[in-house]
Amino acid sequence: MQPSLSLLRAFEAAARTGSFYEAATELHLSPSAVSHAIRKLEQNLGTALFERDGRRDEGNIGLLHRDRLCAARLVAFATGRAAANLRVDALDALAWFAHTPKLDRVEGRYRDLPNRDERLVQSALDPAITRLLDDPSHAIRNATVQAIKQLHFDAARDRLAQLALDPAQPPTVRAPALGAIFALKSPQTREAVNVALKSDDPRLRAAALTVLAQLDPDKPGTLAILKRVLDGHSIAEQQGALAALTTLKSKDAHALLMTWADRLFAHDVPSPLQLDVLEAVSASKEKPLPQKLKKYLADKPKGDPLAPHIEALEGGDAYEGQIIFNSGQCSQCHTINNNGGNVGPDLSHVASRLPRIKLLESIVYPQGEIAAGYATISVTNKQGDTLTGTVQSETPTEIVLKDTDGQLQKIKTTDIESRTAPSTSMPPMAEILKPREIRDVVEYLSTLK
Numbered sequence: 001m002q003p004s005l006s007l008l009r010a011f012e013a014a015a016r017t018g019s020f021y022e023a024a025t026e027l028h029l030s031p032s033a034v035s036h037a038i039r040k041l042e043q044n045l046g047t048a049l050f051e052r053d054g055r056r057d058e059g060n061i062g063l064l065h066r067d068r069l070c071a072a073r074l075v076a077f078a079t080g081r082a083a084a085n086l087r088v089d090a091l092d093a094l095a096w097f098a099h100t101p102k103l104d105r106v107e108g109r110y111r112d113l114p115n116r117d118e119r120l121v122q123s124a125l126d127p128a129i130t131r132l133l134d135d136p137s138h139a140i141r142n143a144t145v146q147a148i149k150q151l152h153f154d155a156a157r158d159r160l161a162q163l164a165l166d167p168a169q170p171p172t173v174r175a176p177a178l179g180a181i182f183a184l185k186s187p188q189t190r191e192a193v194n195v196a197l198k199s200d201d202p203r204l205r206a207a208a209l210t211v212l213a214q215l216d217p218d219k220p221g222t223l224a225i226l227k228r229v230l231d232g233h234s235i236a237e238q239q240g241a242l243a244a245l246t247t248l249k250s251k252d253a254h255a256l257l258m259t260w261a262d263r264l265f266a267h268d269v270p271s272p273l274q275l276d277v278l279e280a281v282s283a284s285k286e287k288p289l290p291q292k293l294k295k296y297l298a299d300k301p302k303g304d305p306l307a308p309h310i311e312a313l314e315g316g317d318a319y320e321g322q323i324i325f326n327s328g329q330c331s332q333c334h335t336i337n338n339n340g341g342n343v344g345p346d347l348s349h350v351a352s353r354l355p356r357i358k359l360l361e362s363i364v365y366p367q368g369e370i371a372a373g374y375a376t377i378s379v380t381n382k383q384g385d386t387l388t389g390t391v392q393s394e395t396p397t398e399i400v401l402k403d404t405d406g407q408l409q410k411i412k413t414t415d416i417e418s419r420t421a422p423s424t425s426m427p428p429m430a431e432i433l434k435p436r437e438i439r440d441v442v443e444y445l446s447t448l449k
């Protein structure tokens with residue numbers, strides 16, 4: 001039998017408002033009439049639609065069930081056949097499910113959503129964990145580890161510990177798993193750190209250093225290891241050691257940081273380590289570092305829009321950069337290998353077009369040099385009509401604009417009364433991404449030859 005329209009209406013209002021009371025007010029019914037209608041619908045469909053709180057049967061119901069359904073759908077999507085970057089997004093949504101950030105990740109819009117119960121997402125994720133951690137895509141496994149960590153999902157930590165210890169897993173999975181089991185207080189953390197410190201992979205060793213510094217901040221042995229690494233040649237590992245150094249509080253650790261700070265202020269730090277030293281110095285309150293840092297920042301050349309971001313030029317992690325790019329921050333407007341939006345240019349081979357410094361400039365100062373065909377201007381002719389579009393070509397006698405409908409419009413230069421300065425729709429990304437993320441994205445783009 002088809003459910004009647006009035007039952008569906010009660011269901012729709014209750015699901016939307018999350019409350020039988022509100023649904024009743026909206027439909028000019030009593031709350032018990034709404035509850036009754038929904039019970040009838042549930043019988044009709046042979047399935048429970050709402051979870052009711054026994055004592056507040058007719059009050060604030062439904063939300064729980066709605067959230068559970070929503071979490072289950074995200075898990076189903078994350079384990080489904082969609083493209084890996086979309087599945088990563090579903091895992092990301094699960095990670096943030098209980099405590100949704102106030103600022104929308106993609107649009108930056110303010111949304112004040114209530115917190116949800118972590119256990120609800122945990123139980124939805126639980127049956128899928130092994131499968132997700134076994135996924136052939138690194139990005140999926142990584143996102144799963146992040147979600148477990150963020151959801152404080154202790155029951156999953158033993159499986160993570162196995163992953164951190166497994167030499168068959170790639171470092172891109174073992175490194176975050178190591179960080180996660182430390183955060184989850186796994187008893188296997190120390191064993192996993194010791195194993196990772198002996199690994200051949202600098203990324204894994206770097207992750208191990210970060211965890212070690214937090215496990216044993218006061219042991220002289222920890223500082224000795226960091227010193228040795230900083231005298232070495234592996235960039236990833238030196239970066240890890242600089243980050244780890246900020247966790248140590250001893251005088252000797254401070255003295256080591258001071259020598260690196262002085263090198264930074266004297267412009268004597270290799271480019272790929274500059275951001276790490278800068279961040280380590282920024283994290284320190286020990287005199288005289290804050291004052292010296294202030295002077296270093298104030299002394300940067302004023303007229304150069306790249307100067308504040310120059311430490312992000314080299315030393316990034318292309319793997320992380322690709323994840324950031326595909327998270328929608330960039331791929332909503334740019335295509336790489338047939339994947340992404342077309343608001344901006346295709347970036348599949350951008351590194352063969354632009355040198356690294358221009359890649360950085362495109363990200364932090366896009367209005368500087370606007371890619372051909374993408375500069376938007378408004379032209380007003382002698383009759384007072386204004387036309388806005390992107391400049392497709394320009395000669396001394398004529399400008400061709402592509403208007404907002406995609407039509408080409410030719411304008412004779414002699415007809416032009418005035419024109420605006422060219423602008424771009426690419427936002428300056430330094431307002432959205434952290435310096436480290438910018439460095440990773442630059443590194444990733446530099447691989448796109």
Ligand code: HEC
Binds near residue numbers: 354371
């Ligand atoms: C809202 C859309 C939008 C977003 C988001 C966006 N871009 Fe762009 N981007 C553009 C447009 C439009 C252009 C062309 C105009 C220009 O050069 O500024 C462009 C240009 C570029 C260029 C120069 C390309 C060339 O051929 O000269 C690079 C590199 C670039 N973007 C990278 C990025 C990265 C990396 C991100 C994410 C961190 C990003 N963009 C986010 C719209 C966007």
